[in-house]
Amino acid sequence: DAKTTQPNSMESNEEEPVHLPCNHSTISGTDYIHWYRQLPSQGPEYVIHGLTSNVNNRMASLAIAEDRKSSTLILHRATLRDAAVYYCILYNQGGKLIFGQGTELSVKP
Amino acid sequence: GAVVSQHPSRVICKSGTSVKIECRSLDFQATTMFWYRQFPKQSLMLMATSNEGSKATYEQGVEKDKFLINHASLTLSTLTVTSAHPEDSSFYICSASKGPLDSNGYTFGSGTRLTVV
Numbered sequence: 001d002a003k004t005t006q007p008n009s010m011e012s013n014e015e016e017p018v019h020l021p022c023n024h025s026t027i028s029g030t031d032y033i034h035w036y037r038q039l040p041s042q043g044p045e046y047v048i049h050g051l052t053s054n055v056n057n058r059m060a061s062l063a064i065a066e067d068r069k070s071s072t073l074i075l076h077r078a079t080l081r082d083a084a085v086y087y088c089i090l091y092n093q094g095g096k097l098i099f100g101q102g103t104e105l106s107v108k109p
Numbered sequence: 110g111a112v113v114s115q116h117p118s119r120v121i122c123k124s125g126t127s128v129k130i131e132c133r134s135l136d137f138q139a140t141t142m143f144w145y146r147q148f149p150k151q152s153l154m155l156m157a158t159s160n161e162g163s164k165a166t167y168e169q170g171v172e173k174d175k176f177l178i179n180h181a182s183l184t185l186s187t188l189t190v191t192s193a194h195p196e197d198s199s200f201y202i203c204s205a206s207k208g209p210l211d212s213n214g215y216t217f218g219s220g221t222r223l224t225v226v
Binding site: 032034036038041042043044045046049087091096097098099100101102 | 215
């Protein structure tokens with residue numbers, strides 16, 4: 001399974017944008033880039049995914065580098081409820097979701 | 110949207126007993142379900158892949174006789190921790206996929222906190 005690299009932790013101020021980076025230099029052409037987040041004592045929650053083009057949804061935006069070797073999850077206005085561990089995962093249809101260590105995001109009021 | 114229900118959310122059992130955890134896809138048929146465990150301050154570790162109507166596929170190092178998985182229908186998979194010991198205490202999480210052609214990935218249950226005393 002192709003691996004991803006994320007910073008262990010990041011801090012943000014409330015109501016400011018947050019950019020969470022992810023490196024995936026060994027990504028294959030059929031790998032989707034998925035982001036999940038996990039709040040304490042809960043199961044992971046789907047955030048967003050993409051293949052080649054940038055994506056937007058109500059939760060976040062996903063910016064994918066042209067060579068697809070890195071991506072950035074963008075939370076436009078962080079709230080205290082966005083404090084969680086964010087996981088960037090490469091997913092191949094029919095494959096398995098393998099979690100790395102993720103980035104623990106803390107949001108300061 | 111897709112919803113996965115996991116039950117129970119918390120369970121305490123005595124050492125040596127067995128515990129069954131259920132994972133249901135409420136509004137879609139899940140041909141594939143996955144079971145993870147998570148220790149405190151650690152990431153999720155995939156234990157096994159559960160396919161409806163066939164035997165589960167276990168990840169390396171996971172004892173299939175200890176963690177029995179049954180996927181009898183397209184909406185239900187169960188994980189039974191047999192002869193539980195304190196070291197089996199963990200957070201168990203299931204997830205479900207609509208199938209190999211679903212690029213939306215997985216939907217996760219809310220997890221089961223197992224404590225073996």
